[in-house]
Amino acid sequence: MLRKFDAGLRRHRRRVALGLAACAFLIAPFLGSEYWQHLLVLVAINILVVVGLHLLTGLTGQLSFGHAAFMGTGAYAGALLLTKTQVPYVVGGIAAVGGATVLALMVGPAIVRLVGDYFVIATIGIGEVIYLVLLNSLQLTGGPLGLSGVPAPALGPLTVQSDTQFYYVILAIDAAACILIWRLSGSRVGRALIAVRDDELAARFLGVRARYYKVVALAISAGFAGLAGLLFGSYASYISPDSFGYTQSIGFAIMVILGGLGSMAGAVVGAILVTLAPEALRTLSEWRLPLYGAVLVFVMIVRPQGLFGRSVVTGRPPLAVFRHIRRRLFGESPITGASPAAAVDPLAAAAEVPPPNRG
Amino acid sequence: MVRRHEVLGLIGPNGAGKSTFINAVTGLYRITSGEVRLEDRRIDGLDSRAIAVAGVSRTFQNLRLFRSMTVLDNVLTGFHAGTRSGFIRCMLGAPRQRREEAFTRAAALELLEKLDLAEHKDHLVGSLPYAQQKAVELCRALALTPKLLLLDEPSGGMSLAERKHLRNTIQALAKEGMTVLLIEHDVQLVMDTCHRIAVMDQGRKIADGSPEAIRNDEKVIAAYLGQED
Amino acid sequence: MQAGIDIVTQGLAVGSIYALLALGFAMVYGVSRMSNFAHGDFAMIGAMFFGTSLVGRSIPVPLAFIIVPLIAAGVAVTVAWAVYRPVFSAPRVNLFIVGIGTSIFLENIAIVIWGPATKPFPSLWAGQSIHIADTVVPVLNVFIIGLLVLLTIAVSIFVMKTKAGIASRAVAQDMRTAMLMGVGVNRLIYLTFVIGGILSGLSGVAYSMYFGITDPLMGFTPILKAFVAVVAGGIGSLPGAVLGGLALGLAESVGARYISTGYEDAISFGLLVAILLIRPQGMLGKRRVEKV
Numbered sequence: 001m002l003r004k005f006d007a008g009l010r011r012h013r014r015r016v017a018l019g020l021a022a023c024a025f026l027i028a029p030f031l032g033s034e035y036w037q038h039l040l041v042l043v044a045i046n047i048l049v050v051v052g053l054h055l056l057t058g059l060t061g062q063l064s065f066g067h068a069a070f071m072g073t074g075a076y077a078g079a080l081l082l083t084k085t086q087v088p089y090v091v092g093g094i095a096a097v098g099g100a101t102v103l104a105l106m107v108g109p110a111i112v113r114l115v116g117d118y119f120v121i122a123t124i125g126i127g128e129v130i131y132l133v134l135l136n137s138l139q140l141t142g143g144p145l146g147l148s149g150v151p152a153p154a155l156g157p158l159t160v161q162s163d164t165q166f167y168y169v170i171l172a173i174d175a176a177a178c179i180l181i182w183r184l185s186g187s188r189v190g191r192a193l194i195a196v197r198d199d200e201l202a203a204r205f206l207g208v209r210a211r212y213y214k215v216v217a218l219a220i221s222a223g224f225a226g227l228a229g230l231l232f233g234s235y236a237s238y239i240s241p242d243s244f245g246y247t248q249s250i251g252f253a254i255m256v257i258l259g260g261l262g263s264m265a266g267a268v269v270g271a272i273l274v275t276l277a278p279e280a281l282r283t284l285s286e287w288r289l290p291l292y293g294a295v296l297v298f299v300m301i302v303r304p305q306g307l308f309g310r311s312v313v314t315g316r317p318p319l320a321v322f323r324h325i326r327r328r329l330f331g332e333s334p335i336t337g338a339s340p341a342a343a344v345d346p347l348a349a350a351a352e353v354p355p356p357n358r359g
Numbered sequence: 360m361v362r363r364h365e366v367l368g369l370i371g372p373n374g375a376g377k378s379t380f381i382n383a384v385t386g387l388y389r390i391t392s393g394e395v396r397l398e399d400r401r402i403d404g405l406d407s408r409a410i411a412v413a414g415v416s417r418t419f420q421n422l423r424l425f426r427s428m429t430v431l432d433n434v435l436t437g438f439h440a441g442t443r444s445g446f447i448r449c450m451l452g453a454p455r456q457r458r459e460e461a462f463t464r465a466a467a468l469e470l471l472e473k474l475d476l477a478e479h480k481d482h483l484v485g486s487l488p489y490a491q492q493k494a495v496e497l498c499r500a501l502a503l504t505p506k507l508l509l510l511d512e513p514s515g516g517m518s519l520a521e522r523k524h525l526r527n528t529i530q531a532l533a534k535e536g537m538t539v540l541l542i543e544h545d546v547q548l549v550m551d552t553c554h555r556i557a558v559m560d561q562g563r564k565i566a567d568g569s570p571e572a573i574r575n576d577e578k579v580i581a582a583y584l585g586q587e588d
Numbered sequence: 589m590q591a592g593i594d595i596v597t598q599g600l601a602v603g604s605i606y607a608l609l610a611l612g613f614a615m616v617y618g619v620s621r622m623s624n625f626a627h628g629d630f631a632m633i634g635a636m637f638f639g640t641s642l643v644g645r646s647i648p649v650p651l652a653f654i655i656v657p658l659i660a661a662g663v664a665v666t667v668a669w670a671v672y673r674p675v676f677s678a679p680r681v682n683l684f685i686v687g688i689g690t691s692i693f694l695e696n697i698a699i700v701i702w703g704p705a706t707k708p709f710p711s712l713w714a715g716q717s718i719h720i721a722d723t724v725v726p727v728l729n730v731f732i733i734g735l736l737v738l739l740t741i742a743v744s745i746f747v748m749k750t751k752a753g754i755a756s757r758a759v760a761q762d763m764r765t766a767m768l769m770g771v772g773v774n775r776l777i778y779l780t781f782v783i784g785g786i787l788s789g790l791s792g793v794a795y796s797m798y799f800g801i802t803d804p805l806m807g808f809t810p811i812l813k814a815f816v817a818v819v820a821g822g823i824g825s826l827p828g829a830v831l832g833g834l835a836l837g838l839a840e841s842v843g844a845r846y847i848s849t850g851y852e853d854a855i856s857f858g859l860l861v862a863i864l865l866i867r868p869q870g871m872l873g874k875r876r877v878e879k880v
Contacts, residue, residue, distance in 0.1 A: 063681060110865045117623060118864055121815055125860040128812065132854035180450040187449035187456060188442050195425050195436045202423035207411040207440030216446055250688055257685055289696035296689030300682045301674040
């Protein structure tokens with residue numbers, strides 16, 4: 001009897017965990033005071049960005065260190081429309097998604113040709129360019145002074161009025177996003193994306209339109225970030241370029257990586273941790289950030305696959321160089337079974353940093 | 360030229376250009392002269408993806424499996440070219456996508472059964488022994504239902520028993536009418552499985568004929584043993 | 589004419605700062621294939637220590653010029669040992685995050701030690717210029733450019749003539765063969781960090797001398813510019829890094845003249861993206877082909 005129960009539990013383990021998580025998310029606002037509500041809203045916003053980034057980086061293997069640029073573009077696109085005209089909020093939302101997506105479609109086809117390190121550097125470059133453009137376009141965006149008066153989300157007669165309401169609204173959007181991306185990852189397209197991540201050449205030999213998929217993944221993830229940007233703007237009722245810079249981009253990347261590349265749950269957990277941790281460590285004042293840096297290093301060394309990342313079958317020799325030697329000597333086809341490269345490594349192909357793949 | 364339903368072996372000493380040939384044919388390298396045709400259709404100049412969609416499927420000398428995926432998922436990706444659901448359908452779980460997925464899974468399982476891999480379907484490919492990983496790659500290539508199957512040194516790193524198994528597999532494929540171009544170092548394997556053999560040396564074809572004829576061909580022997588000093 | 593000379597000397601001076609940083613970065617990358625995101629912070633540390641040594645201490649300047657780069661090198665080697673050694677063969681993502689983590693750590697430790705404020709850096713040749721023909725050139729600019737020339741020559745000699753340097757080139761071309769030939773790759777990698785640290789530290793000092801400030805976050809933008817320089821010059825090429833840095837400095841100098849300064853930085857990054865798309869191997873880089 002017990003065994004049957006146990007087996008049943010294992011089969012439904014995922015569903016149980018999901019149910020518990022859903023409950024936790026739903027009752028969270030009741031667990032704390034005003035400041036906690038504020039944190040929850042931030043967490044919810046970051047989750048939206050991170051789910052999109054999971055699609056791009058976790059599934060498709062394109063590491064982006066410039067994602068805040070899409071967030072900012074969407075935020076400004078939506079906010080400008082909403083503050084300068086009287087359109088309904090939903091239209092503003094569409095503008096936000098659209099603005100970010102358009103940016104992604106503009107740069108995407110060009111930068112997805114880049115491999116590994118080059119792609120990352122390109123995303124950094126784009127992030128900086130967007131930031132600087134936003135900062136300097138005084139006429140359009142108000143420059144460093146920012147844009148204020150961003151309205152709260154509203155649907156018909158209903159307007160979001162409190163932090164808690166904000167939280168639930170964004171949570172609902174998060175849930176929808178998660179469902180979409182989850183469905184995608186288990187489908188034909190999702191497999192194709194993972195194939196592109198693992199071995200783009202082999203994927204193309206199977207008929208996968210790698211470049212197209214990469215661009216679409218970029219566009220979708222940008223769209224999510226753009227909407228998140230507008231929601232952030234609505235929440236703070238004010239946006240400025242400083243909210244969408246390199247630091248934020250790195251923050252999002254860290255959320256996904258710490259949580260575990262390739263895992264959506266990991267990305268969400270990463271978002272929660274990275275958003276809440278600074279608050280938890282506030283008492284450390286000036287030591288908070290050095291500690292943050294040290295923890296990053298530590299986690300990457302000790303658990304390189306992140307929290308929910310697929311575990312790697314290795315034994316780490318004292319001097320990691322030797323494993324590198326072994327990999328280089330024996331190439332990618334292991335004679336001994338599971339190779340270290342079984343871990344999710346979006347940039348594995350770039351171990352030699354080949355030039356951008358024009359194939 | 361590979362005739363339909365035949366297994367053509369391509370052998371030659373190291374550096375003869377066999378891999379280069381296969382890479383050129385599959386669009387990885389650009390061809391500077393001559394043409395490549397698949398059933399009356401020119402495919403040279405097309406990129407690898409288009410060539411795959413046209414019906415040419417291959418395995419790789421150094422194994423190019425999707426290491427983060429299971430055996431089943433690897434084979435499922437092989438069916439990518441034959442299905443059409445895009446981002447939106449997949450995200451929304453549209454009926455057509457569901458049907459395609461069910462069909463694909465059934466077909467994949469069938470293929471795995473055929474190659475004795477069904478019991479491993481949910482294992483990570485990296486956890487399988489090398490020879491079985493090669494089998495998975497073959498399975499994945501077959502999922503394309505190719506008009507032409509290119510096998511690039513499939514017996515590399517295999518033991519005698521594994522080579523026997525490979526030989527049986529290729530013979531079974533041949534019996535089903537699959538058109539195969541087999542590039543190999545293991546001459547015995549080629550002799551056993553191929554209807555016809557072509558020999559390359561220094562980037563050129565130097566012989567072409569039945570296994571018997573090749574075995575006794577002077578030029579072939581000279582190429583493998585080198586010139587008399 | 590004077591204006592033209594000004595643009596050129598300014599461009600070369602700033603370019604030299606970038607070039608030094610890029611050269612150090614490229615050295616480490618060339619041998620170990622690791623992009624050290626914290627490289628700019630070695631520069632910051634160099635500048636910080638130099639700044640504190642100047643203010644109110646009695647450490648003579650020439651001595652500071654020797655001690656500070658060594659401190660920066662020391663920090664670099666420590667980082668290499670503590671942070672990069674364990675992730676050397678890990679997926680590339682880890683390398684980046686570890687570098688970023690180190691960068692965050694160093695920057696904020698600097699804030700703890702020296703405070704977050706931007707501090708003025710005493711300039712050594714304030715207002716002094718030399719006269720060449722009809723033109724006036726600030727001594728500072730000459731010094732910085734001279735520093736670059738000196739160090740580039742030093743690195744060239746190292747790479748061309750010394751045993752370690754030749755071994756480094758071997759490793760950069762083919763690590764596995766070099767290892768099989770008995771080259772002590774680990775020690776070489778540490779050595780590149782030492783050299784990178786020295787170059788970076790001096791770059792930081794030069795930066796502070798030129799712009800007159802130090803600030804714990806000063807390493808941030810320069811390292812991005814160093815990226816641009818390395819990419820522009822060609823990833824994997826040391827002379828390319830130097831050329832790239834100089835070219836970038838000149839481009840910025842010209843750009844600042846004719847376009848509003850806010851967008852000056854945007855020029856560099858726009859350039860970066862453009863280069864990546866048009867000629868990703870940069871000026872002197874080599875294309876590598878993936879084997880199937």
